[in-house]
Amino acid sequence: xxxxxxxxxxxxxxxxxxxxxxxxxxxxxxxxxxxxxxxxxxxxxxxxxxxxxxxxxxxxxxxxxxxxxxxxxxxxxxxxxxxxxxxxxxxxxxxxxxxxxxxxxxxxxxxxxxxxxxxxxxxxxxxxxxxxxxxxxxxxxxxxxxxxxxxxxxxxxxxxxxxxxxxxxxxxxxxxxxxxxxxxxxxxxxxxxxxxxxxxxxxxxxxxxxxxxxxxxxxxxxxxxxxxxxxxxxxxxxxxxxxxxxxxxxxxxxxxxxxxxxxxxxxxxxxxxxxxxxxxxxxxxxxxxxxxxxxxxxxxxxxxxxxxxxxxxxxxxxxxxxxxxxxxxxxxxxxxxxxxxxxxxxxxxxxxxxxxxxxxxxxxxxxxxxxxxxxxxxxxxxxxxxxxxxxxxxxxxxxxxxxxxxxxxxxxxxxxxxxxxxxxxxxxxxxxxxxxxxxxxxxxxxxxxxxxxxxxxxxxxxxxxxxxxxxxxxxxxxxxxxxxxxxxxxxxxxxxxxxxxxxxxxxxxxxxxxxxxxxxxxxxxxxxxxxxxxxxxxxxxxxxxxxxxxxxxxxxxxxxxxxxxxxxxxxxxxxxxxxxxxx
Numbered sequence: 001x002x003x004x005x006x007x008x009x010x011x012x013x014x015x016x017x018x019x020x021x022x023x024x025x026x027x028x029x030x031x032x033x034x035x036x037x038x039x040x041x042x043x044x045x046x047x048x049x050x051x052x053x054x055x056x057x058x059x060x061x062x063x064x065x066x067x068x069x070x071x072x073x074x075x076x077x078x079x080x081x082x083x084x085x086x087x088x089x090x091x092x093x094x095x096x097x098x099x100x101x102x103x104x105x106x107x108x109x110x111x112x113x114x115x116x117x118x119x120x121x122x123x124x125x126x127x128x129x130x131x132x133x134x135x136x137x138x139x140x141x142x143x144x145x146x147x148x149x150x151x152x153x154x155x156x157x158x159x160x161x162x163x164x165x166x167x168x169x170x171x172x173x174x175x176x177x178x179x180x181x182x183x184x185x186x187x188x189x190x191x192x193x194x195x196x197x198x199x200x201x202x203x204x205x206x207x208x209x210x211x212x213x214x215x216x217x218x219x220x221x222x223x224x225x226x227x228x229x230x231x232x233x234x235x236x237x238x239x240x241x242x243x244x245x246x247x248x249x250x251x252x253x254x255x256x257x258x259x260x261x262x263x264x265x266x267x268x269x270x271x272x273x274x275x276x277x278x279x280x281x282x283x284x285x286x287x288x289x290x291x292x293x294x295x296x297x298x299x300x301x302x303x304x305x306x307x308x309x310x311x312x313x314x315x316x317x318x319x320x321x322x323x324x325x326x327x328x329x330x331x332x333x334x335x336x337x338x339x340x341x342x343x344x345x346x347x348x349x350x351x352x353x354x355x356x357x358x359x360x361x362x363x364x365x366x367x368x369x370x371x372x373x374x375x376x377x378x379x380x381x382x383x384x385x386x387x388x389x390x391x392x393x394x395x396x397x398x399x400x401x402x403x404x405x406x407x408x409x410x411x412x413x414x415x416x417x418x419x420x421x422x423x424x425x426x427x428x429x430x431x432x433x434x435x436x437x438x439x440x441x442x443x444x445x446x447x448x449x450x451x452x453x454x455x456x457x458x459x460x461x462x463x464x465x466x467x468x469x470x471x472x473x474x475x476x477x478x479x480x481x482x483x484x485x486x487x488x489x490x491x492x493x494x495x496x497x498x499x500x501x502x503x504x505x506x507x508x509x510x511x512x513x514x515x516x517x518x519x520x521x522x523x524x525x526x527x528x529x530x531x532x533x534x535x536x537x538x539x540x541x542x543x544x545x546x547x548x549x550x551x552x553x554x555x556x557x558x559x560x561x562x563x564x565x566x567x568x569x570x571x572x573x574x575x576x577x578x579x580x581x582x583x
Contacts, residue, residue, distance in 0.1 A: 109208070139187070175206075346380065
């Protein structure tokens with residue numbers, strides 16, 4: 001083939017010319033048209049975008065008309081409580097953490113509902129015999145243990161007999177004189193040695209144990225048995241496992257799971273964790289670093305250390321009271337005039353303010369309002385207090401102290417380690433010193449074995465004044481604290497003796513009609529105020545702090561004891577979700 005470079009060059013120039021001609025004709029001469037089209041395209045894109053946005057907004061508004069937020073089911077609730085946890089067997093429970101685990105895993109025959117009213121739990125009915133000494137209860141037919149076995153009357157009999165055995169060394173007492181009998185699988189009867197009107201309330205303190213699991217365990221070995229670390233209950237949550245966070249086990253977590261077969265209905269929460277701490281300071285730190293959803297056992301004085309933006313704080317009265325208990329047996333407080341001086345010379349309003357704002361008053365040996373027709377305590381009167389002391393022979397010396405002969409009026413005041421009680425003690429110390437009384441104070445840690453609070457302080461009554469909390473409960477029966485039969489080895493920590501009070505307390509137990517019982521307790525309260533064996537300082541409260549993302553204890557719920565916060569635990573939730581509204 002022949003090749004001509006001139007011919008190729010000519011053809012390339014011809015192609016170049018055609019290309020330039022087409023570019024001028026179809027591109028450069030039509031640039032204005034492109035700009036015009038671009039404006040139209042942008043306008044149409046904008047219109048379409050607005051239509052899509054309007055449609056989306058309309059859809060969103062429409063969804064809001066039939067959708068709302070509701071508490072989410074499932075989830076894990078992590079609650080901080082004060083330890084230690086040495087056992088999960090409920091009959092040995094002592095600490096707040098052990099009591100909390102007991103209430104979540106074990107059922108009672110009776111319980112208090114969300115309003116603080118006595119109601120059924122394992123029992124579905126209760127009948128009182130004509131002589132008012134035998135209570136017969138029917139157990140629910142659908143109650144099961146966590147291993148699937150049905151709860152039966154023999155479990156109740158086993159539990160009470162275990163508590164009555166001295167080798168058990170249980171922390172629950174008072175059942176020795178009660179005879180319990182299983183009439184059939186679902187019927188159990190309690191026969192009392194005498195009429196006791198408050199007995200149904202006592203059933204709220206009786207956690208039922210599984211007979212089929214523990215029947216072969218000797219009472220003396222029950223505490224050390226594996227059941228204490230791996231319990232089987234019948235409550236709304238079942239035991240999964242425990243975890244030690246540090247080497248000395250002061251920081252532990254008890255993991256619980258939802259009991260799908262619970263006779264009251266399955267809880268909304270899938271898991272419940274009890275985070276156990278050794279101090280309230282550790283609980284506050286756990287809240288601030290979001291280790292937990294909520295916390296009990298936080299003193300009022302620590303509320304300001306918790307973020308108010310993230311947590312709701314709830315403080316409400318419980319049926320317990322803190323008293324200044326006078327040792328009426330020995331020392332200067334065996335003189336009633338001195339006790340009366342302290343009674344009218346103590347400004348309990350100032351004591352409550354020292355404990356914390358809105359601390360409820362407590363002026364009687366039972367909760368204010370429990371008894372109709374109850375008397376009122378004498379009003380604060382420092383001048384009258386000084387007169388009482390003068391009449392008793394205790395006069396002010398040059399140093400401003402009360403003196404009788406060569407003796408100076410001195411008081412040894414003891415309390416247990418608790419920030420609220422310590423604040424009350426400090427307020428009392430200042431007020432009584434203003435009356436001319438020399439006051440020495442000591443604070444005892446009841447959990448410290450070295451101090452042995454019970455043997456070294458309570459049993460020998462080694463104090464002039466004991467600032468201490470007494471659990472009163474849902475019934476005004478305070479026989480264990482003030483009857484003279486309870487002085488030696490009992491809970492009458494004031495060594496108080498009065499035949500009038502004894503008669504009123506005993507006879508109030510023998511009647512079941514509320515009006516008659518109220519009259520008896522009013523008589524007792526009047527004598528109690530005249531004898532002044534103690535001063536009611538304030539009603540105890542339960543403090544609860546929860547994350548704003550959880551739904552737990554209602555703010556206005558009335559509870560008898562701190563662990564009664566779990567009365568509606570079936571409905572506690574964590575988080576929220578969208579749900580469709582029913583037309």
